[in-house]
Every structure is written in structure tokens, then in C-alpha cells.
Amino acid sequence: MxxxxxxxxxxxxxxxxxxxxxxxxxxxxxxxxxxxxxxxxxxxxxxxxxxxxxxxxxxxxxxxxxxxxxxxxxxxxxxxxxxxxxxxxxxxxxxxxxxxxxxxxxxxxxxxxxxxxQIEKTTPKKLEKIINSYKNLGYELTTKRETIPINELIPTQSKVYEDELYGRAYELKRGLAEPIIVIKTNIGRKYILVDGHHRAVAAYLSCINELEAHVLEIDTDKKMGIEKTAEKQGLVSLKDVKIIDEDKSNCSSTYKLKSSILEI
Missing domain, CATH: 3.10.580.10 (CBS-domain)
Known part of the structure; x- marks a missing residue:
């Protein structure tokens, strides 16, 4: 309850x-x-x-x-x-x-x-699934919920879709978005974004500087596989994530999209 x-x-x-x-x-x-x-x-x-x-x-x-x-x-x-x-x-x-x-x-x-x-009811199941996945890989971890700066996020997904960004921007402006899920290791200050790329990019385009997040703190001094994959794709910050217009099958204008989102 x-x-x-x-x-x-x-x-x-x-x-x-x-x-x-x-x-x-x-x-x-x-x-x-x-x-x-x-x-x-x-x-x-x-x-x-x-x-x-x-x-x-x-x-x-x-x-x-x-x-x-x-x-x-x-x-x-x-x-x-x-x-x-x-x-x-x-x-x-x-x-x-x-x-x-x-x-x-x-x-x-x-x-x-x-x-x-009610929206956030979906998060615990998703969070539990991700936690169990890393535990099965042999990692020891703890979880906590906190507000984190989006400029410290390392994305692990190379593209997001324009139509979904509008919905996520609307939810963010009205405080209805689920928390994102991130990983924090012993290396550096940044957070590895596991779930919530559309929310994070929508926040970036909406000039929202912080997001609520479930933080999985993993006790390791080595780079994780998900982080190495992100590096290979050239993903360092949210601005590296491509915005795709499915109808046109190519990258849309980020400036035009940002202007539209700011008007929501």
C-alpha cells in the first residue's frame, strides 16, 4: 500500500x-x-x-x-x-x-x-529485474534514491525517438516521470544510465538540470561492460545521443525539437 x-x-x-x-x-x-x-x-x-x-x-x-x-x-x-x-x-x-x-x-x-x-508502480519491478541481473553476474551492490545532475550521466543507448521525447517532456514538466535507473561504480563521479534515456534526453532539451534516480552502487574498481560499449559508440554525454524521426528515417533537427519541447 x-x-x-x-x-x-x-x-x-x-x-x-x-x-x-x-x-x-x-x-x-x-x-x-x-x-x-x-x-x-x-x-x-x-x-x-x-x-x-x-x-x-x-x-x-x-x-x-x-x-x-x-x-x-x-x-x-x-x-x-x-x-x-x-x-x-x-x-x-x-x-x-x-x-x-x-x-x-x-x-x-x-x-x-x-x-x-501510480506511474512509479512500474519502476520497482523493472528495478528489481536489473538488480537481479547484476547480482547474477557476481556484483555486490546497494541501491538508493536520490536527485542527480544530468550532466554527470553517461548514456548507453545511442539513439532515442523524437515522438517519444515529446511525451517524456510533457511528463517531466508536470512531475509525472518515473525515476531513471543508473549505476555508480568506484571509478569517477559520473553515473552510467541504464534505463530512462528518453526521459534524460527530454530533460536535457528542456533545460532541466536534475532528475530523480534509482542509483545502483556497485562495488568495483573496473569499468563495466556496459560502460565499455558506450565508449566504443562515442557516448560520453547526453548530447551524443542521436534523435531519430522514425517517419523520415533520419536524424531530425535537434534545435527545432528543442524549441518545440521548451514550448510544452
């Missing part, structure tokens, strides 16, 4: 009841969020969204426009994330504050978080 606490955002942008419409507008500009819990001394008092301030004066206060605690919906950290998703679907709320038994704010969960939790 997947719980809300595994996907909720713990750093919450909140407002005070005495905050004004102008304060909300400034917070929207700063964060790009559209809904905020109203909190006093860590206790949730209500919630307010941009829809509540349409047509209101900049000087009007949050306490007069917010949905009060008794009329709003919250969830708990140990709630099944799919149950939280069903509540959102039935009520139309896209965000739910996460509180403890004393109504203290712990985080916020969004409908995007719910979708992401």
Missing part, C-alpha cells in the same frame, strides 16, 4: 488569516501554486484558492474569503494515496492539506502526486 506521506510536499506555502488578496497574488507569482492552506501556529484554519479572490479588492483579507476548517477536506499521512485520490475526484479538490491528529499541518498532497504514485 502507498501512503500519502510518501508523496506529499512537506514544505507548504501557507497564509495567515490576516493576509490580503494582494498577498495571495504575490504568493501565486512567487510559487506558481493556486491554492494555499490558511495556518495559525501550525494549526489549519482554512484553505483559499485563486478562484476565491476573483473580483475581490486587493485589501480584502483571507479570513473573509477562505473556506473554513469545518467546511474543507483534509487527509492524514497514513491514508492510502488512492483513497485520497478518490476524495479529490469526487469533490473536485485538486489539493488536500495533510494534518496530524491535532490538526497540525504536515504537508499537502495534489492530484498530480496521486497520478505520479
Amino acid at each position: 502507498v501512503y500519502v506521506e510518501e508523496y506529499m510536499t512537506k514544505k507548504v506555502n501557507s497564509l495567515d488569516p490576516s493576509s490580503t488578496v494582494l498577498d495571495i497574488i504575490e504568493l501565486v507569482k512567487k510559487t506558481t501554486h493556486d491554492t494555499f492552506p490558511v495556518v495559525v501556529n501550525s494549526k489549519v484554519k482554512g484553505i483559499i484558492s485563486v478562484h476565491d479572490i476573483i473580483g475581490k479588492l486587493e485589501s480584502e483579507q483571507v479570513k473573509d474569503l477562505m473556506t473554513n476548517r469545518d467546511d474543507m477536506i483534509v487527509t492524514k499521512p497514513k491514508t492510502n494515496i488512492m483513497d485520497a485520490g478518490r476524495i479529490m475526484f469526487r469533490t473536485g479538490f485538486s489539493k488536500l492539506p495533510v494534518v496530524d491528529e491535532e490538526n497540525n499541518i504536515l504537508g499537502i498532497i495534489t492530484n498530480t502526486d496521486v497520478i505520479r504514485s
Whole structure:
């Protein structure tokens, strides 16, 4: 079972009841969020969204426009994330504050978080298969999940397909992409990219500098076969991966594709 606490955002942008419409507008500009819990001394008092301030004066206060605690919906950290998703679907709320038994704010969960939790269900099976493959080859390894810089990735796939890059770019911009899978050995600082080439190239073209990754740390001081194969193909960084347009059966214009992806 997947719980809300595994996907909720713990750093919450909140407002005070005495905050004004102008304060909300400034917070929207700063964060790009559209809904905020109203909190006093860590206790949730209500919630307010941009829809509540349409047509209101900049000087009007949050306490007069917010949905009060008794009329709003919250969830708990140990709630099944799919149950939280069903509540959102039935009520139309896209965000739910996460509180403890004393109504203290712990985080916020969004409908995007719910979708992401289901997409990432496919990753453990794939990850387990890759781990077992290397264990069967006699390697000792540990795994961890972390955010890594994409400029430290060594690709092992020489080409990706243009049509799939658009889909991956869309997922990345909305936080829906699965983590990539990489290998880290005792040699150097770079990560060997095992799974997620389309995601990584889409991130590169979208000017996204970091990606979530499952890191397989393998205890070896020798270059692995997958890394030697990459070297033979001249693969040093993501810019060495060719982008193929299947319909035209040749390499497409990276500049044109990059411009299109940046507009997504």
C-alpha cells in the first residue's frame, strides 16, 4: 500500500488569516501554486484558492474569503494515496492539506502526486529485474534514491525517438516521470544510465538540470561492460545521443525539437 506521506510536499506555502488578496497574488507569482492552506501556529484554519479572490479588492483579507476548517477536506499521512485520490475526484479538490491528529499541518498532497504514485508502480519491478541481473553476474551492490545532475550521466543507448521525447517532456514538466535507473561504480563521479534515456534526453532539451534516480552502487574498481560499449559508440554525454524521426528515417533537427519541447 502507498501512503500519502510518501508523496506529499512537506514544505507548504501557507497564509495567515490576516493576509490580503494582494498577498495571495504575490504568493501565486512567487510559487506558481493556486491554492494555499490558511495556518495559525501550525494549526489549519482554512484553505483559499485563486478562484476565491476573483473580483475581490486587493485589501480584502483571507479570513473573509477562505473556506473554513469545518467546511474543507483534509487527509492524514497514513491514508492510502488512492483513497485520497478518490476524495479529490469526487469533490473536485485538486489539493488536500495533510494534518496530524491535532490538526497540525504536515504537508499537502495534489492530484498530480496521486497520478505520479501510480506511474512509479512500474519502476520497482523493472528495478528489481536489473538488480537481479547484476547480482547474477557476481556484483555486490546497494541501491538508493536520490536527485542527480544530468550532466554527470553517461548514456548507453545511442539513439532515442523524437515522438517519444515529446511525451517524456510533457511528463517531466508536470512531475509525472518515473525515476531513471543508473549505476555508480568506484571509478569517477559520473553515473552510467541504464534505463530512462528518453526521459534524460527530454530533460536535457528542456533545460532541466536534475532528475530523480534509482542509483545502483556497485562495488568495483573496473569499468563495466556496459560502460565499455558506450565508449566504443562515442557516448560520453547526453548530447551524443542521436534523435531519430522514425517517419523520415533520419536524424531530425535537434534545435527545432528543442524549441518545440521548451514550448510544452
